[in-house]
Amino acid sequence: xxxxxxxxxxEGLRKSYGTVEAVRGVxxxxxxxxxxxxxxxxxxxKSTFLRCINLLEEPxxxxxxxxxxxxxFGVRQSMPHGRDxxxxxxxxxxxxxxxxxxxxxxxxxxVMAGPVIVKKLDKPEAEKIARSxxxxxxxxxxxxxxxxxxxxxxxxxxxxxxxxxxxxxxxLFDEVTSALDPELVGEVLDVMKQLAADGTTMxxxxxxxxxxxxxxxxxxxxxxxxVVEQGPAEEVLLRPRNQxxxxxxxxxxxxxxxxxx
Amino acid sequence: xxxxxxxxxxxxxxxSYTHLWVKGLGVTLAYSVGTVLGGLIIGVVCGMLLLARxxxxxxxxxxxxxxxxxxxxxxQIVWFYYALPIVLQVELPDWFAAGLGLTLYMGAFATxxxxxxxISIDKGQWQASRALxxxxxxxxxxxxxxxxxxxxxxxxxxxxIIQLKNTSLLYVVAIPDLxxxxxxxxxxxxxPLEVYTSVAIAYFVILYPLTIWAARxxxxxxx
Numbered sequence: 001x002x003x004x005x006x007x008x009x010x011e012g013l014r015k016s017y018g019t020v021e022a023v024r025g026v027x028x029x030x031x032x033x034x035x036x037x038x039x040x041x042x043x044x045x046k047s048t049f050l051r052c053i054n055l056l057e058e059p060x061x062x063x064x065x066x067x068x069x070x071x072x073f074g075v076r077q078s079m080p081h082g083r084d085x086x087x088x089x090x091x092x093x094x095x096x097x098x099x100x101x102x103x104x105x106x107x108x109x110x111v112m113a114g115p116v117i118v119k120k121l122d123k124p125e126a127e128k129i130a131r132s133x134x135x136x137x138x139x140x141x142x143x144x145x146x147x148x149x150x151x152x153x154x155x156x157x158x159x160x161x162x163x164x165x166x167x168x169x170x171x172l173f174d175e176v177t178s179a180l181d182p183e184l185v186g187e188v189l190d191v192m193k194q195l196a197a198d199g200t201t202m203x204x205x206x207x208x209x210x211x212x213x214x215x216x217x218x219x220x221x222x223x224x225x226x227v228v229e230q231g232p233a234e235e236v237l238l239r240p241r242n243q244x245x246x247x248x249x250x251x252x253x254x255x256x257x258x259x260x261x
Numbered sequence: 262x263x264x265x266x267x268x269x270x271x272x273x274x275x276x277s278y279t280h281l282w283v284k285g286l287g288v289t290l291a292y293s294v295g296t297v298l299g300g301l302i303i304g305v306v307c308g309m310l311l312l313a314r315x316x317x318x319x320x321x322x323x324x325x326x327x328x329x330x331x332x333x334x335x336x337q338i339v340w341f342y343y344a345l346p347i348v349l350q351v352e353l354p355d356w357f358a359a360g361l362g363l364t365l366y367m368g369a370f371a372t373x374x375x376x377x378x379x380i381s382i383d384k385g386q387w388q389a390s391r392a393l394x395x396x397x398x399x400x401x402x403x404x405x406x407x408x409x410x411x412x413x414x415x416x417x418x419x420x421x422i423i424q425l426k427n428t429s430l431l432y433v434v435a436i437p438d439l440x441x442x443x444x445x446x447x448x449x450x451x452x453p454l455e456v457y458t459s460v461a462i463a464y465f466v467i468l469y470p471l472t473i474w475a476a477r478x479x480x481x482x483x484x
Binding site: 054056082083086087088089090091092093094096098099100101102103104113114117118159162163166 | 408
């Protein structure tokens with residue numbers, strides 16, 4: 001029986017594409033209500049790792065546990081299929097770099113999509129959930145707009161509401177501010193900070209070091225597919241012990257100092 | 262030059278075969294609608310099959326599509342009309358055997374149109390749907406197809422227009438469409454110029470509005 005406080009437990013996760021191994025044995029434990037921020041240079045495998053957690057990528061080896069569902073990968077293939085796989089993913093929310101809203105639906109219907117299509121909820125009930133979430137991300141006024149008529153920041157806030165509408169046990173954020181104009185980054189980070197304050201369990205892959213410092217309970221530094229440093233935000237970001245963390249963070253230190261002041 | 266100047270056009274005689282013209286037009290339209298619909302069904306089924314990951318499913322479909330795209334339609338019509346019954350050792354009704362080649366030809370193009378429409382949808386749409394917990398059928402029906410059909414309609418209408426003209430090739434297997442009807446009237450009146458001009462006008466009158474409609478559809482999709 002799993003410790004009731006642990007939402008996600010990953011052990012020795014590996015993912016290779018042909019001969020290239022993108023994730024090389026990563027372990028991670030995320031407790032209920034915890035915010036884990038994963039940082040590291042481009043191509044370090046952090047996005048791939050995140051996509052393995054909701055099985056958008058099929059891990060090559062390791063074990064993955066989300067809630068009470070545990071899956072072993074490797075020797076004997078045990079990747080779930082069809083409805084089983086869909087049900088597994090339904091418990092995990094994910095937000096992407098490119099928003100990926102459904103362009104043929106209004107903001108409201110984007111948020112209703114999960115409850116209506118996957119959970120088969122009544123439309124009025126789904127709409128109630130959707131409207132309250134849109135209000136939460138500050139998009140209530142623009143609920144009837146189509147994605148093409150929204151800014152990047154607005155689209156991303158709708159995308160967060162869309163994922164939250166499934167009432168997921170954990171939220172995954174995959175570089176959600178990387179495609180935004182600098183002046184739009186703040187509004188999305190503010191929504192994420194609010195979610196964190198509400199007790200949402202989150203794994204956040206980002207380059208926003210200041211966000212990691214302010215919000216993360218745990219920071220994980222990945223390099224070349226491996227965890228090089230892991231611990232409380234203050235410790236990892238301000239007193240890194242690993243040389244690769246130091247060199248990675250050196251590019252951001254001015255920012256950290258600046259925002260701290 | 263003298264002869265050309267002396268030629269007296271006589272459309273009245275040619276057009277007096279009203280009954281034959283109407284019947285020919287009916288046959289042309291029937292084969293157009295029938296083979297387009299048949300092709301559409303083939304296109305949806307084969308297009309779906311092409312999305313499968315297994316080679317033994319996609320390979321035969323690719324083979325079918327390329328055979329029909331890379332051989333002349335005239336040959337296909339003749340082959341299915343005369344050769345297929347011999348190969349299969351079955352008696353096929355004439356009207357059916359004649360339409361088979363046209364239908365399979367349309368099906369090959371419709372397959373490519375369908376596949377093209379599906380794969381033109383951004384990968385992010387698939388991953389966002391999967392991440393929400395949709396099954397393959399759910400994401401196809403609610404997310405991918407509503408977007409893809411919009412993109413499929415203009416090329417499909419264009420191919421249907423070509424298909425309507427292609428039914429004129431049925432005249433080689435003596436199906437009494439507009440073209441074949443024309444040739445009968447020619448042999449009766451010895452007025453080929455008037456007859457084939459009339460045939461051309463008939464096709465134009467049917468197809469021109471369709472092309473305008475297709476152009477409008479394209480403009481709407483571009484928005």
